[in-house]
Amino acid sequence: MNLTLDIGNTAVKWATFEGRDLKDCGYGMPNELLKQAERVLMCTSGNELSESLLAETPHAVSLQYGMPLPIEIDYKTPETLGADRVADACGAVSLHPGEPCLIIDAGTCITVDFIDAKGVYHGGAIMPGLRMNLQALHTFTAKLPLIDLEGVKRAPVLGRSTEESILAGTLGATLLALAGYVALYKGKAPDLRVLLTGGDAENLMTPGIGNGWEHVPNLTLIGLNEILTYNEK
16 A cells, blocks of 8 residues: 655645555545555655654655656756645646646645646746735735635625725636636647646636636645656566
């Protein structure tokens, strides 16, 4: 059994696999599964939790620069490339081999990454996440409230209250920016697949903009397992 972990800035997500078959997944630290798994691969920003896990679990490995990958990296500074972006790209190639993919990962930050039909990762963009934008407006102004995204499914185009105006200027603007990126890359690859993942992905699945975007909640974990599988050869 393979166990993969995505240790982010705000949450820990895990999945178990037999071969390439995803068996189970969840949130929080899976302490019992850590003991049972034959192989454990994690991606992390290098926080205290991941450091203690590596120290206490000898067979656990953190995805690092230089590890053999099932994709080719064409990036000016591959040593600075985030492990989650690498894992997402490997997951996309695993799910859609031979197809160009654009990955939108909506977490603390939002990343947009392009992989061509030959499985070559070319880079992309990093922008503030939805909650980071909302927090910034609240923190750096005297009167703007902190808006909760819970239950928000549609961004208003015309804000007719302060709350709606904030959503139009954060969620709405983010959606328009992402739609622009999709249009740009579809100009390069008309058969482009758009994969959406991350904790805030559901807030970006707005009718009229995200039509045709494929929601893959476990993309990072699938990609980590693909790297484990590749390194078993």
